[in-house]
Amino acid sequence: MAVTPITALLGKVTSGKPARASKTRGRLIPRKVKFDWSDTPVDWIPGHPFASHFINEINLLLPAGEFWFCRLYNQALPMVTDDKLRDDVQMFIRQEAMHARAHGGAVADYLNKRGIETESNTRQEDWLFENLLGDKLAGRELKSDWAKKQWLVFRLGIIAAVEHMTCVLGQYALDNKNWDAVGADPVLLDLLRWHxxxxxxxxxxxxxxxRHLGGTYPSRYYLSLIAMPVIFGLWAHGAAHLMKQDPRFAAKRPSVFRPWVWLEWQRQSKTGMLPSLPALLVRQLPFFSPWYDPAKEGSTEEALAYLEGSPAAAAAMMADRSAA
Ligand SMILES: [Fe+2]
Ligand SMILES: [Fe+2]
Known part of the structure; x- marks a missing residue:
């Protein structure tokens, strides 16, 4: 006799029909973008060097993390039993790989070409994602398939918590017109808004x-409590690394372990050039709700409207069409 999985039964109890594995509307589209960094200054938000460095830091932070997403999602793919979700995951991998490459290009062709040292910071990011969050647990090879799956699902949960925040930040980038008002560099703005x-x-x-692979509700609490300090700590740490190289900030001795970076972040957020840390932490709260639905966290219409007019995304789509 066929046994109905408990998750399918729960879906029937709560909604009258089994829950859909995929909530993504339509098909995700990977866009092979290119950016020309030749005219982008380090102070890409004129008159706001702190915010410029702070946002430039994401170019250092993201490639290692996003390639880590791709590695884990490739491991998870054979376990996905729903066709739509499998396609979502495949397209997600292609989008994230392109994000990582685009930010890596900004490190090499923009920051490094302006004499900014990034390697000592990106080496730390690589170590974190390849070792601490790699396939070995505390340096030990996992033997059983059960243990391997549990470790994989735990890390997929961290990605789910992080992706809630990347959606919040993505919507912030789409909505923040203060950058345009002060004449921010259009190429960097397009990178941020395309991503x-x-x-x-x-x-x-x-x-x-x-959820499809068994992630549970209570785990969202500790996953967020792990993911949020790591994201914001790495962000402030990397930003301090960039500012340390800028003589205008030398007297402040920027460091993630000194209050200045955190206090200045809060002060600068009042200019409208950065999101404030408390506001971002508040935006993480919906992830804890039993009724959490990521579809309600941002506007697909606004995102697609931007992508239609984005110089980099529009050029990528044009190149794809002429190649087809
Ligand atoms: Fe991304
Ligand atoms: Fe993402």
């Missing part, structure tokens, strides 16, 4: 995959 729009576009995939 942000794709984060909004694929915002359901990580949570859908986590």
């Amino acid at each position: 942000g729009a794709e984060e909004v576009e694929h915002r359901c995939v990580a949570f859908d995959l986590y």
Whole structure:
């Protein structure tokens, strides 16, 4: 006799029909973007060097993390039993790999070309994602398939918590017109908004995959409590690394372990050039709700409208069409 999985039964109890594994509307589209960094200054937000460095830091932070997402999602793919979700995951991998490459290009062709040292910071990021969050647990090879799956699902849960925040930040980038008002560099703005729009576009995939592979509700609490300090700590740490190289900030001796970076972040957020840390922490709260639905966290219409007009995304789509 066929046994109905408990998750399918629970879906029937709560909604009258089995819950859909994928909440993503339509098909995700990977866009092979290119950016020309030749005219982008380090102070890409004129008159706001702190905010410029702070946002430039995401170029250092993201490639290692996003390639880590791709590695884990490739491991998870054979376990996905729903066709739509499998396609979402495949397209998510292609989008995230492109994000990582685009930010890696900004490190090499923009920051390094302006004499900014990034390697000592990116080496730390690589170590974190390849070792601490790699396939070995505390340096030990996992023997059983059960243990390997549990460790994988735990890390997929961290990705789901992070992807909630990347959607929040993506929507912030789409909505923040203060950058345009002060004449921010259009290429860097397009990088942020293309990436942000794709984060909004694929915002359901990580949570859908986590739940599909058995991720539970209570785990969302400790996953967020792990993920949020790591994200914001790495962000402030990397930003301090960039500011340390800028003589205008030398007297402040920027460091993630000194209050100045955190206090200045809060002060600068009042200029409208950065999101404030308390506001971002508040935006993480919906992830804790039993009724959490990532589809409600951003606007797909706004994201797709931006991608239609984004210089980099529009050029990528044009190149794809002429190659087809
Ligand atoms: Fe991304
Ligand atoms: Fe993402």
